[in-house]
Amino acid sequence: MRVGILTGGGDCPGLNAAIRAVVRKGINDYHMQFVGVKDGWRGMMEADSIPLTRNDMSGLLVRGGTILGSTPSQVFDKGELKVEKLVEGYRCMNLDALIVIGGDTTLGVAAKMFDAGLNIVGIPKTIDNDLVGTEVTVGFNTALTVAVEAIDRVHTTAESHHRVMIVEVMGRHAGWIAIMAGMAGGADLILIPEKPFDLDDVCSVISKRHQRKSFTIVVVAEGAHPRDGEASYTGEEDAFGNHTLGGVSNYLKREIKNKLGFDTRSIILGHTQRGGIPTVADRILATRYGVKAVDLTSQQEYGKMVAIQGGQLVTVSLDEAVKQRKVTDYWYDLAANFFG
Numbered sequence: 001m002r003v004g005i006l007t008g009g010g011d012c013p014g015l016n017a018a019i020r021a022v023v024r025k026g027i028n029d030y031h032m033q034f035v036g037v038k039d040g041w042r043g044m045m046e047a048d049s050i051p052l053t054r055n056d057m058s059g060l061l062v063r064g065g066t067i068l069g070s071t072p073s074q075v076f077d078k079g080e081l082k083v084e085k086l087v088e089g090y091r092c093m094n095l096d097a098l099i100v101i102g103g104d105t106t107l108g109v110a111a112k113m114f115d116a117g118l119n120i121v122g123i124p125k126t127i128d129n130d131l132v133g134t135e136v137t138v139g140f141n142t143a144l145t146v147a148v149e150a151i152d153r154v155h156t157t158a159e160s161h162h163r164v165m166i167v168e169v170m171g172r173h174a175g176w177i178a179i180m181a182g183m184a185g186g187a188d189l190i191l192i193p194e195k196p197f198d199l200d201d202v203c204s205v206i207s208k209r210h211q212r213k214s215f216t217i218v219v220v221a222e223g224a225h226p227r228d229g230e231a232s233y234t235g236e237e238d239a240f241g242n243h244t245l246g247g248v249s250n251y252l253k254r255e256i257k258n259k260l261g262f263d264t265r266s267i268i269l270g271h272t273q274r275g276g277i278p279t280v281a282d283r284i285l286a287t288r289y290g291v292k293a294v295d296l297t298s299q300q301e302y303g304k305m306v307a308i309q310g311g312q313l314v315t316v317s318l319d320e321a322v323k324q325r326k327v328t329d330y331w332y333d334l335a336a337n338f339f340g
C-alpha cells in the first residue's frame with residue numbers, strides 16, 4: 001500500500017513525532033510504502049513529494065515543526081475548494097491513502113477530499129485545541145507549557161516592580177490556551193474570545209487587587225475583545241483570508257495605564273508557543289494518534305479522524321471534527337474563582 005502523509009496549517013511541536021509513528025508502525029506491521037507530501041496542499045496540488053523511509057525517522061520524536069513543510073497555499077479559488085486539482089495530485093502520486101495531520105481548516109479540506117472519493121484519515125493538531133471531535137490536539141500541551149513558563153517568569157518581575165503585566169497568548173476564536181495556562185500560572189484575570197470584556201470591569205478587578213497586592217498578571221487570548229468592540233487585527237490576512245490577530249495586550253496596557261495610572265507592560269508570546277521541542281505529553285499523544293491512524297488506514301476505515309474522548313482513544317468522522325470547540329462555562333468559572 002502506498003500512503004501519503006501531509007501536514008497542513010500552522011505548525012506545532014509533535015507533528016514530526018506523529019509522522020514517525022505512522023511510518024514506523026506502517027512499515028513494521030503493514031509493509032506500507034510512505035511518501036511525504038511537501039508543504040501541505042501546495043505539494044498535493046503539484047504532486048510534490050519525497051519518499052519516507054524508516055531511516056528518515058531518526059531523531060524526529062523530539063524535533064519541533066514539520067519536516068514536510070506547511071506553506072499556506074491558494075487551495076481555494078474565490079471561496080471554492082480546488083477539489084479537482086487535489087484529486088489530480090493524489091492520483092499523480094499513485095496514492096492508495098492519505099493521512100492528513102491538521103487543524104480545522106486542513107481537516108475541512110481533507111473531509112471534502114474524502115467526499116470526492118479519496119481514502120483519507122485525519123490526525124488532529126493545533127495549539128489552539130479547538131476541534132469539536134477531540135478533547136486534545138497535538139501541540140496544545142507544548143503551547144501551554146511555554147505559556148505557563150512565561151507566566152511564571154513574569155510573576156517575579158511583576159512583583160519586583162509593582163507592575164500590571166499582560167501576557168498575550170494565541171487563540172483566535174477559542175481561549176483554551178489562555179484559560180488553561182492562566183489557571184496553571186495563577187493569573188489574576190483571564191480574558192478570552194468567548195467572554196467579551198468590559199474595560200471598567202477589568203480595571204475594577206485590578207484596582208481592587210492593588211489594595212491588597214502590588215502587582216497583577218492578566219492573561220489575554222489574542223482573539224479577546226471588548227463587549228462593544230472588535231478583536232485586534234494586525235491589518236494582515238493569511239492565505240485563507242483570515243485576518244491575523246495580535247495586539248490586544250497593547251490596547252489593554254494603554255487603557256489600564258490611562259485609567260488607573262499603574263505601571264503596566266505587555267508581552268506577546270506569539271509563535272514561541274508553536275516552536276521548539278514537543279513536551280512528553282505531546283510526544284506520547286502524537287505517537288498514539290500516529291499508530292491509530294495507520295491502523296485505520298490498513299483497515300480501510302476512511303473518512304475518520306483519530307481522537308481522544310472521555311480520555312479514551314477513539315475515532316470520529318472527519319465532518320464532526322472540523323467544527324470549532326469553544327471554552328465552556330465550566331472551565332471559565334473554574335478559572336474565575338481565582339481572579340482578583
Ligand code: F6P
Pocket residue numbers: 010103126127128170171172222238244245274
Ligand atoms: O491556529 C494556530 C495559530 O497559532 C493561532 O493560534 C494563531 O492565531 C494563528 O495560528 C497564527 O497563524 P500564523 O502562523 O499564520 O501567523
